[in-house]
Amino acid sequence: MTSLVLVFSRADTANYLVAGVPAAARAAREVSLAGREIDAIGRCIIAVPGGWSPNARCEAELKRLAPDRTWTIADACLLGPLSDALYLRGEALSRAPDIIAAITNPLAALSGICRDQFDLAHMADPGSVRKSLAELNRRSGEILLATAKPSDGIVSRTINRPISRTISRVLLCVPGITPLHATFGTAALGIAMAACLFLGHSMGLIWGAVLFQAASIFDGVDGEIARATFRTSAKGAMLDSVTDAATNLAFIAGLTINLGIQGRHIAAAAGAEGLAMLTLGLILIGRRAHLRGGPFTFDAVKDHFRAKPSRLMQVLTWITMRDFFAAAGAVSILLGLASETLIIFAIAATIWLAITLSVLLRTHKEPA
Numbered sequence: 001m002t003s004l005v006l007v008f009s010r011a012d013t014a015n016y017l018v019a020g021v022p023a024a025a026r027a028a029r030e031v032s033l034a035g036r037e038i039d040a041i042g043r044c045i046i047a048v049p050g051g052w053s054p055n056a057r058c059e060a061e062l063k064r065l066a067p068d069r070t071w072t073i074a075d076a077c078l079l080g081p082l083s084d085a086l087y088l089r090g091e092a093l094s095r096a097p098d099i100i101a102a103i104t105n106p107l108a109a110l111s112g113i114c115r116d117q118f119d120l121a122h123m124a125d126p127g128s129v130r131k132s133l134a135e136l137n138r139r140s141g142e143i144l145l146a147t148a149k150p151s152d153g154i155v156s157r158t159i160n161r162p163i164s165r166t167i168s169r170v171l172l173c174v175p176g177i178t179p180l181h182a183t184f185g186t187a188a189l190g191i192a193m194a195a196c197l198f199l200g201h202s203m204g205l206i207w208g209a210v211l212f213q214a215a216s217i218f219d220g221v222d223g224e225i226a227r228a229t230f231r232t233s234a235k236g237a238m239l240d241s242v243t244d245a246a247t248n249l250a251f252i253a254g255l256t257i258n259l260g261i262q263g264r265h266i267a268a269a270a271g272a273e274g275l276a277m278l279t280l281g282l283i284l285i286g287r288r289a290h291l292r293g294g295p296f297t298f299d300a301v302k303d304h305f306r307a308k309p310s311r312l313m314q315v316l317t318w319i320t321m322r323d324f325f326a327a328a329g330a331v332s333i334l335l336g337l338a339s340e341t342l343i344i345f346a347i348a349a350t351i352w353l354a355i356t357l358s359v360l361l362r363t364h365k366e367p368a
Contacts, residue, residue, distance in 0.1 A: 001042030002103050003082050004031055008090035009123040009132055011052040018093065018136050019143040019228040020172030024054060025061035026093055029230070032066035033096035040103050044069050046090070047076035049120050057175060065230060076120055087114050089123070091132040093139055144169055147224040153321035156220065160323055164220035172225060179229075179236050182222035183243055189215035190247035197254025200261030208258070209333035212251050216326035219244060244322055245282050251329065252278065252345065259338060267339035274346035277353045288360055320352060 006027050008014040014024040021029075024046055035041040046052065052073055054062065062071060086102055088094045092112025102113045122128055144165045152161065171177050193211035196204045222240055226232045256271030319328075332341040 003043040003085040022058035029065035034099040051075040147227040155323040168224040179222040179226040209330040213330040270346035271342040274349035277349035
């Protein structure tokens with residue numbers, strides 16, 4: 001069995017948050033994943049010059065992310081030579097495939113992995129420590145960049161994600177932050193949006209439009225935090241989908257009521273019709289997801305067309321996604337086209353419902 005030694009240059013780099021997870025816990029998770037693939041990992045040690053006591057957050061994350069491993073904490077300066085040991089430079093955050101490759105192929109020369117002890121004097125040098133911290137910050141950025149979803153729409157890719165990732169990076173420095181907190185943040189923005197729209201004034205329209213786009217941007221934060229910290233769950237995804245749908249419906253309802261109060265009755269009637277169409281379609285899609293017992297989302301129609309890719313279908317999918325809907329709605333209202341927006345929405349919602357019914361009827365016998 002191979003002993004694995006995670007060697008950190010200093011205690012503060014072991015506890016350093018990398019996309020919301022202490023570096024030691026993130027590195028330990030990769031060791032745990034490697035151990036599940038090959039039964040060749042024995043003793044696991046985290047070694048720091050001068051010794052180390054994990055802070056409360058790091059200790060909790062070690063238990064959550066590497067529950068199948070018992071970690072020994074050692075002073076790297078006092079740790080004697082170990083037979084058949086593999087040393088991992090902790091700040092390198094070596095990935096599980098590289099760890100497996102190093103164990104199964106002793107001749108493999110991989111960055112941050114060696115079979116002899118690292119030069120501790122060099123690792124503890126101030127210049128080396130600064131490079132290690134810079135490396136950990138770079139890895140944080142890479143991890144957050146990888147949290148984007150392949151299904152992101154064009155507005156999300158170009159506008160929303162760069163902003164939401166910046167927000168996520170800040171929030172991940174907050175102790176105890178979870179995806180649920182971010183979901184509540186999106187819901188709070190949706191409630192504020194609805195309150196502004198229900199005021200029935202032109203300023204209420206403007207603030208409602210701004211907050212709708214803000215909610216669309218912030219909507220990406222919970223998923224980014226979940227994926228960056230390994231906290232994705234079916235319940236979290238369902239809550240996110242329900243929050244998105246409720247915010248969309250509240251926007252249309254608020255806009256309809258606002259214009260009705262202002263006396264724009266034709267636009268308000270169109271908004272009410274479109275709202276009914278959208279609500280019915282979402283109920284049918286949600287019911288399909290529930291009956292199939294899979295993840296609860298409202299993406300059944302979009303997923304159907306993604307399975308048959310074409311340039312036209314890609315464009316149609318993009319312009320019916322929430323990110324485009326929110327951005328287009330906000331811009332239209334800010335340009336003074338609120339009435340026209342509701343009329344166009346009513347027409348689009350009618351067409352969307354017809355397509356939704358067609359897809360649901362044609363796929364009702366397909367396996368989940």
